Amino acid sequence: MPSNSTFQSFSTSYSSSSVNGKTTSHSETTYSDPSGTRVHRTTQNPGERSREERFEVDNAGRRVQGTGASDQKRIQDVTEEEEQKNNDREYEERIEDEYAKREGGA
Numbered sequence: 604m605p606s607n608s609t610f611q612s613f614s615t616s617y618s619s620s621s622v623n624g625k626t627t628s629h630s631e632t633t634y635s636d637p638s639g640t641r642v643h644r645t646t647q648n649p650g651e652r653s654r655e656e657r658f659e660v661d662n663a664g665r666r667v668q669g670t671g672a673s674d675q676k677r678i679q680d681v682t683e684e685e686e687q688k689n690n691d692r693e694y695e696e697r698i699e700d701e702y703a704k705r706e707g708g709a
Contacts, residue, residue, distance in 0.1 A: 611636045625649035638662055 612635040619628035632643045639661040647653040659667040 609637055639667070 613633070615630070615632045617628070617630040619626055621627075626647075627649060628645075628647050630645045634641045639659055641659050642657065644656045645653055646656075661667055
């Protein structure tokens with residue numbers, strides 16, 4: 604006999620730790636209802652950008668496709684590409700400055 608129970612659950616947690624002045628932090632938010640569970644995790648290690656993970660699990664415990672690491676990876680790759688372009692531009696500017704100094708001093 605199927606159950607007609609309805610429920611909702613929401614939880615959030617946060618932790619951080621510091622070692623030699625460098626802080627690592629983790630947070631997780633979970634929302635569950637009869638259809639399944641949605642999770643949002645954030646982690647930040649010292650000297651790194653924060654990383655986010657979002658995914659859903661259906662009420663049978665199976666991960667829902669189209670949510671999670673593969674989608675986030677694509678977003679992170681775009682961010683990393685933009686970062687690399689900025690680093691390349693800065694490198695080119697430094698090289699141009701160095702050549703200009705050498706040419707002006709010769």
